[in-house]
Amino acid sequence: MFAEAPLPAPAPARRVDRTARVALLVLGVLYAVAFLAPVIAPYSPSQQIDIVAMKNRPPSLAHPFGTDRFSRDVLTRVLYGARLSLSIGTLAVLVAAIVGTAYGLVAASFGGVVDTVLMRLLDAMLAIPRVLLLIAILALWNPLPLWMFVVLLGLTGWFDVSRLVRAEALTVREREFVLAAQSLGAGRARIMIRHLLPNVLAPVIVTTTLGIGNVIVLEAALSFIGIGVREPAASWGTMFHEGTEVFAGTWWAALFPGVAIVVTVLCFNIVGDALRAALDPRQLPRAPRALVGTRTAAGTATVQ
Amino acid sequence: MRRFVAVRLLHAIVVLFLVTTIAFFLIHLAPGDPFSFENSNIPGQVRDQWRHQFGYDRPLIEQYGRYLGSVARGQLGFSHSQRLPVSQVLALALPRTLLLMSLALALSFALGIQLGVYEAMHWRARRARVTNAVSLLIYSVPDFWFALMLLLAFAYWIPILPAGGMVDVVLHPYMSGLEAFWDRVRHLLLPLLTLTLLLSALIARYQRAALLEVLPTDYVRTARAKGADERLAVRRHALRNALLPMITLGGLAFPALLGGAVFVERVFSWPGMGMMVTTAIFVRDYPLILAAVIVGAAMVVLGNLLADIAYAWADPRVRVR
Numbered sequence: 001m002f003a004e005a006p007l008p009a010p011a012p013a014r015r016v017d018r019t020a021r022v023a024l025l026v027l028g029v030l031y032a033v034a035f036l037a038p039v040i041a042p043y044s045p046s047q048q049i050d051i052v053a054m055k056n057r058p059p060s061l062a063h064p065f066g067t068d069r070f071s072r073d074v075l076t077r078v079l080y081g082a083r084l085s086l087s088i089g090t091l092a093v094l095v096a097a098i099v100g101t102a103y104g105l106v107a108a109s110f111g112g113v114v115d116t117v118l119m120r121l122l123d124a125m126l127a128i129p130r131v132l133l134l135i136a137i138l139a140l141w142n143p144l145p146l147w148m149f150v151v152l153l154g155l156t157g158w159f160d161v162s163r164l165v166r167a168e169a170l171t172v173r174e175r176e177f178v179l180a181a182q183s184l185g186a187g188r189a190r191i192m193i194r195h196l197l198p199n200v201l202a203p204v205i206v207t208t209t210l211g212i213g214n215v216i217v218l219e220a221a222l223s224f225i226g227i228g229v230r231e232p233a234a235s236w237g238t239m240f241h242e243g244t245e246v247f248a249g250t251w252w253a254a255l256f257p258g259v260a261i262v263v264t265v266l267c268f269n270i271v272g273d274a275l276r277a278a279l280d281p282r283q284l285p286r287a288p289r290a291l292v293g294t295r296t297a298a299g300t301a302t303v304q
Numbered sequence: 305m306r307r308f309v310a311v312r313l314l315h316a317i318v319v320l321f322l323v324t325t326i327a328f329f330l331i332h333l334a335p336g337d338p339f340s341f342e343n344s345n346i347p348g349q350v351r352d353q354w355r356h357q358f359g360y361d362r363p364l365i366e367q368y369g370r371y372l373g374s375v376a377r378g379q380l381g382f383s384h385s386q387r388l389p390v391s392q393v394l395a396l397a398l399p400r401t402l403l404l405m406s407l408a409l410a411l412s413f414a415l416g417i418q419l420g421v422y423e424a425m426h427w428r429a430r431r432a433r434v435t436n437a438v439s440l441l442i443y444s445v446p447d448f449w450f451a452l453m454l455l456l457a458f459a460y461w462i463p464i465l466p467a468g469g470m471v472d473v474v475l476h477p478y479m480s481g482l483e484a485f486w487d488r489v490r491h492l493l494l495p496l497l498t499l500t501l502l503l504s505a506l507i508a509r510y511q512r513a514a515l516l517e518v519l520p521t522d523y524v525r526t527a528r529a530k531g532a533d534e535r536l537a538v539r540r541h542a543l544r545n546a547l548l549p550m551i552t553l554g555g556l557a558f559p560a561l562l563g564g565a566v567f568v569e570r571v572f573s574w575p576g577m578g579m580m581v582t583t584a585i586f587v588r589d590y591p592l593i594l595a596a597v598i599v600g601a602a603m604v605v606l607g608n609l610l611a612d613i614a615y616a617w618a619d620p621r622v623r624v625r
Contacts, residue, residue: 123315124322129600131563132581136327136593139585140334217446221567224448225582240452251456258449266444 095154100161420511555611
């Protein structure tokens with residue numbers, strides 16, 4: 001078969017792991033903040049402190065991130081925003097992972113006409129630009145309850161997952177242990193769940209982790225144009241008010257939620273990359289530990 | 305090759321048909337219709353007359369049939385918010401988006417590939433690790449927020465660039481040729497910078513990974529053993545194969561830019577497809593929304609098709625199969 005040489009590491013493994021560990025720690029803190037927002041936050045997210053005197057105040061000791069045009073504390077809203085943004089991201093990606101895995105498994109294990117039809121349908125759905133589709137549905141069916149928004153984000157994000165799962169399941173299906181299970185009389189459902197599913201989970205976990213960042217950005221963008229999460233609910237996306245802050249010069253109201261998004265997405269990307277390296281060594285250029293540090297890393301070739 | 309293209313074209317048509325169907329029903333099944341949400345001063349009779357005029361009072365299946373028929377004849381319907389045929393609205397908006405996108409694509413591939421090669425060649429050096437970290441950071445920045453921050457920096461704090469639009473609305477008609485051109489460039493700069501920076505960060509990451517995958521292969525080692533210096537081994541021998549994933553990425557980036565352009569265009573009031581579709585949605589202009597989805601899907605299909613053809617052209621291993 002195809003001979004694959006070990007690849008040079010992008011950075012020594014220990015450093016990658018350390019970065020990933022820091023990123024994971026930051027994510028842990030973010031989730032904790034989201035969970036504890038009512039305890040940590042100095043105000044309530046919709047509390048208008050003083051609509052005349054405390055409107056659009058720049059950052060100060062009392063309000064480290066300033067106040068917005070409704071005289072609400074921006075720090076409080078960023079903390080509460082973590083709740084909505086993180087839970088929307090996490091749940092939507094879970095929906096996508098479940099639907100995508102099921103779809104891919106069914107396509108792979110039935111094969112034949114079922115597979116062809118499902119894949120053609122998938123091609124069509126992949127061809128619809130996700131952003132346009134989401135904008136159209138969200139704006140026309142407005143107002144949708146929050147859980148529907150989450151489900152929609154999930155339902156428009158599973159196509160890649162199911163492609164990966166199908167490809168992986170197709171190769172696993174040909175392996176001896178599946179044949180053994182079949183000859184022992186295992187039915188299609190049992191093989192799908194007991195034998196195929198555990199073996200296709202690794203790519204699902206990786207794409208799901210990388211997908212959370214995407215969904216958080218998407219949620220923010222949709223809320224930014226006013227059709228995702230709606231005011232006065234605080235998600236990181238609703239805090240931009242279509243960018244009017246920028247022209248009012250109240251940069252703090254636009255800067256801090258954006259920084260929160262960037263930090264979160266960055267951490268998910270780092271952790272996702274590290275997971276990919278750990279779970280699927282073929283996909284990421286990275287040497288086995290023994291080879292780390294050798295200049296060309298042209299050592300033994302593993303044959304698959 | 306001809307057969308391959310023919311089969312793929314047929315697939316493309318099937319996909320576009322499915323997209324049209326899915327989008328049509330998703331949009332038309334939404335509660336209400338284009339005329340139920342306008343100004344409350346308009347009496348019900350007038351609304352009914354409009355509905356009748358545009359055919360929204362017919363059974364959905366009939367509307368679908370009529371729509372398919374008109375699309376097959378190359379007519380995409382009539383936009384009632386712009387009071388123009390949809391094709392005319394598209395003819396105005398699409399070139400503006402394509403201008404932005406093609407410039408962004410060209411610049412970011414040029415920049416991203418160079419950066420990716422640099423990062424892969426010096427993967428152990430501190431500088432390359434720094435640029436790699438920076439490209440990961442940029443890759444994690446939401447496009448609309450980046451656009452907002454650029455606006456804040458260059459249109460508000462240091463007001464040297466216009467905040468939006470394509471040209472200066474008041475003065476542009478009075479400018480001489482060169483001035484008018486400079487005016488256009490100034491308006492193009494910020495949206496172009498946003499799209500280019502974000503896309504080139506993505507490209508750099510892919511290029512780096514692709515090159516790192518190729519560098520330890522036997523033929524690169526052979527090239528080194530035969531005395532090629534590092535530059536030659538990388539640029540002449542390794543990069544050629546590591547460029548193949550870029551073809552696929554190009555096919556994907558082309559339509560992805562359209563999605564990103566929706567928000568970036570909105571921030572910079574760039575009157576292209578993205579602006580058109582968001583305004584169309586808020587006034588429930590069904591034919592315009594549908595047309596935007598179909599055009600978007602056509603771009604995805606076209607991008608994939610071109611990427612496949614380019615791949616077959618560039619990689620003999622695919623052709624033989």
